Amino acid sequence: MQSQPPDSGCRSTMFNILPGPRILLMLLVSIGVACPLAQAQVEFFDLAGDLTLETRHSPESGLYPGQTSSASGFSLTPRLYFENAQGWSFNLTPFLRIDHVDSERTHMDLRQAYFLMFGDIGDDQWELRLGIDQVFWGVTESQHLVDIINQVDLVENPSAEQKLGQTMVHFTRFGNWGTAELFVLPFHRPRTFPGAGGRLRLALPVDPDPISRAASNDERHIDLAARYSHSFGPLDLGLSVFDGTSREPVLFPELDAIGSPALLQHYDDIRQYGLDAQLTTGAWLLKLEAIHRSGETNLVGEQEDYAAAVMGFEYQFQSVFGGTDLSLVSEWNIDARGDRALPRRNPLTLQNDLAVLTRFGFNDVSGSELTIGVIRDMERDSQLAAVEFSRRLTDRWSISLEWYGLLEIDPDEIFYQARRDSFFELSLSLFL
Amino acid sequence: MITVKPALTALLFSVVAGSYGMSALSQTPEEIGLRIEKEYHEALDGFANYTANLNMLLRNRQGQESERQLRIKVLEMENDGDRSLFIFDEPRDVAGTAFLVHSRREENDEQWLYLPALQRVKRIASSNRSGSFMGSEFAYEDMGVPEVEKFTYKYLRDESCANSECTVTERYPVDKRSGYRRQVVWRDKDELRIRRIEFYDRKDSLLKTLNFEDYQQYQDRYWQAHTLDMVNHVTGKSTTLTWSDFVYGEDVNANEFTQTGLRRIR
Numbered sequence: 001m002q003s004q005p006p007d008s009g010c011r012s013t014m015f016n017i018l019p020g021p022r023i024l025l026m027l028l029v030s031i032g033v034a035c036p037l038a039q040a041q042v043e044f045f046d047l048a049g050d051l052t053l054e055t056r057h058s059p060e061s062g063l064y065p066g067q068t069s070s071a072s073g074f075s076l077t078p079r080l081y082f083e084n085a086q087g088w089s090f091n092l093t094p095f096l097r098i099d100h101v102d103s104e105r106t107h108m109d110l111r112q113a114y115f116l117m118f119g120d121i122g123d124d125q126w127e128l129r130l131g132i133d134q135v136f137w138g139v140t141e142s143q144h145l146v147d148i149i150n151q152v153d154l155v156e157n158p159s160a161e162q163k164l165g166q167t168m169v170h171f172t173r174f175g176n177w178g179t180a181e182l183f184v185l186p187f188h189r190p191r192t193f194p195g196a197g198g199r200l201r202l203a204l205p206v207d208p209d210p211i212s213r214a215a216s217n218d219e220r221h222i223d224l225a226a227r228y229s230h231s232f233g234p235l236d237l238g239l240s241v242f243d244g245t246s247r248e249p250v251l252f253p254e255l256d257a258i259g260s261p262a263l264l265q266h267y268d269d270i271r272q273y274g275l276d277a278q279l280t281t282g283a284w285l286l287k288l289e290a291i292h293r294s295g296e297t298n299l300v301g302e303q304e305d306y307a308a309a310v311m312g313f314e315y316q317f318q319s320v321f322g323g324t325d326l327s328l329v330s331e332w333n334i335d336a337r338g339d340r341a342l343p344r345r346n347p348l349t350l351q352n353d354l355a356v357l358t359r360f361g362f363n364d365v366s367g368s369e370l371t372i373g374v375i376r377d378m379e380r381d382s383q384l385a386a387v388e389f390s391r392r393l394t395d396r397w398s399i400s401l402e403w404y405g406l407l408e409i410d411p412d413e414i415f416y417q418a419r420r421d422s423f424f425e426l427s428l429s430l431f432l
Numbered sequence: 433m434i435t436v437k438p439a440l441t442a443l444l445f446s447v448v449a450g451s452y453g454m455s456a457l458s459q460t461p462e463e464i465g466l467r468i469e470k471e472y473h474e475a476l477d478g479f480a481n482y483t484a485n486l487n488m489l490l491r492n493r494q495g496q497e498s499e500r501q502l503r504i505k506v507l508e509m510e511n512d513g514d515r516s517l518f519i520f521d522e523p524r525d526v527a528g529t530a531f532l533v534h535s536r537r538e539e540n541d542e543q544w545l546y547l548p549a550l551q552r553v554k555r556i557a558s559s560n561r562s563g564s565f566m567g568s569e570f571a572y573e574d575m576g577v578p579e580v581e582k583f584t585y586k587y588l589r590d591e592s593c594a595n596s597e598c599t600v601t602e603r604y605p606v607d608k609r610s611g612y613r614r615q616v617v618w619r620d621k622d623e624l625r626i627r628r629i630e631f632y633d634r635k636d637s638l639l640k641t642l643n644f645e646d647y648q649q650y651q652d653r654y655w656q657a658h659t660l661d662m663v664n665h666v667t668g669k670s671t672t673l674t675w676s677d678f679v680y681g682e683d684v685n686a687n688e689f690t691q692t693g694l695r696r697i698r
Contacts, residue, residue, distance in 0.1 A: 048524070081698060083698070118696070120687075125685075127692070134551045136550055139554075139555075174692045179691070229691075231542070231555075236691075280556075280558075282609075283557050285555070314557075316556075316557045316560050318559075318560060319560070319563050319611070364567055366567075367523070395499070396524055431524030431525050432524065
């Protein structure tokens with residue numbers, strides 16, 4: 001899908017699907033910066049993207065009135081890319097999700113709308129990303145503990161791998177001494193939650209609006225973050241700090257605008273120090289992520305500074321059963337708050353939980369893959385599993401089948417309220 | 433019989449000595465094999481960098497075909513192994529995925545994978561050398577030109593191949609995790625171009641044959657085969673690599689071949 005640029009790649013037809021004034025503003029700013037440059041000298045234009053049709057089925061009936069066992073819908077993610085002669089670029093990735101049952105899951109977002117510039121400073125290189133983007137930090141698989149720049153788009157999947165776009169000024173300088181990054185992050189985004197008719201919801205629906213934030217931090221509060229990372233031979237190391245509005249909400253019961261009981265999202269003002277490290281030696285990857293966070297409210301409603309960590313290994317077996325790649329991951333998740341810990345992104349509270357994941361890559365022409373993951377609480381009777389099989393059908397179509405199983409949820413877990421919401425998901429994707 | 437043997441030996445020596453000078457007389461087959469490999473690498477050195485496009489055509493025993501499309505960038509490093517970047521364009525579900533390799537002469541290579549959906553750079557183990565590259569008949573260890581130190585060598589004989597006079601050498605992987613016990617390499621004497629490689633598995637049975645065709649010269653110096661045909665004799669599957677659009681010595685930025693540069697790849 002690569003072609004010569006049209007005479008202007010900056011028509012405004014995307015605007016009518018935009019979700020909110022904040023994002024619209026940011027998009028306008030980004031395009032305002034990018035368009036004159038792009039129009040002046042667009043050397044390369046690319047349009048790609050994917051369309052995914054999806055249907056979910058929960059074998060058990062829901063706990064709350066109005067919940068259905070099946071839901072279908074689709075998601076659409078176009079990706080536009082403009083590049084000038086210098087290699088500077090503008091990336092635009094809107095996202096649209098339609099779910100025919102849950103109106104809260106039906107949503108739009110700008111995953112990316114940023115302008116990228118870079119250049120040299122002596123032997124080093126600098127890079128500036130301006131606009132809406134996604135940033136990933138970390139090394140582990142069972143949870144992403146240090147990763148904090150973007151809010152989670154939780155309605156997409158309870159695995160919480162999908163994230164909302166975050167407005168940022170992201171400056172990077174790197175050289176043979178490592179990579180240093182600075183982030184200025186205005187416009188805090190609240191987490192997305194399933195609506196009253198959707199599955200995987202809590203007993204009370206989460207009110208999408210208003211959002212409560214720490215007194216000093218309104219929506220326009222500017223969060224700051226920095227990270228240093230480097231490879232020391234087999235060791236990859238990252239040190240990070242974040243200061244600003246938490247991405248993890250604390251949920252308080254309240255009465256919503258029409259007087260019905262609901263959950264109010266509250267976001268504390270926090271500081272987080274993070275460490276991520278991976279030692280790659282032979283077939284072993286040894287991984288550690290650890291954080292220290294201050295300023296956040298715990299399960300019993302008190303502010304409590306705490307540390308949490310996830311550590312473990314990934315082992316890659318040599319081709320087994322005639323050419324299949326097999327990797328095995330085992331990770332232990334701990335949270336120093338113990339029983340006072342709140343769940344973060346995972347439905348379970350990972351205060352003392354062991355995760356085991358295996359991935360089979362069958363190395364066939366259709367790129368078939370099977371992943372099986374289990375997280376088990378070492379203290380409570382909680383256990384959840386996820387199994388996913390995916391393969392290509394043609395060069396453009398692929399299919400995936402997922403089972404998300406809440407095998408056992410302890411009454412002490414907040415997600416006990418969604419204990420009957422295991423589901424199967426079948427999805428069919430078209431790649432442009 | 434008694435007279436034939438010295439004559440044969442003399443003939444063999446004259447052939448070897450003819451190509452490699454008189455000192456070959458005193459060299460063991462291992463020394464000659466290493467020398468041929470070093471000369472081959474010297475002929476390749478100094479290219480600074482190149483970029484190229486790669487099409488992979490995968491065929492199974494029934495003749496069903498599937499295609500992969502990649503872009504490759506290679507950066508030569510002083511006193512270290514080359515750095516290579518593989519950017520996937522097709523199939524479309526993996527479009528934008530990039531694979532970065534820092535080859536090392538003595539230690540294990542370092543490898544990173546960029547997953548565009550999560551914008552995640554993942555350092556991966558380089559130990560699975562025998563694993564298939566993108567479902568093809570090429571293993572990871574078959575991609576690119578391995579550093580001299582990754583094998584030990586033994587010169588076998590001269591014979592004609594691809595209408596030229598060729599040397600035949602054997603090489604034995606140093607890494608115990610290699611999928612091979614040995615490889616036999618045919619190289620023409622004119623330009624030291626590899627014409628054929630036979631791959632023998634750990635049990636020493638013939639696993640795969642790779643033929644190199646359509647050689648073209650760049651910069652008046654560097655020979656590149658544009659068609660590489662790999663046949664797996666056990667499964668009956670085959671893979672054809674077709675290279676195109678080689679560009680040498682352009683302004684390739686060394687910073688692209690880093691973890692941070694990887695996040696910017698398109």
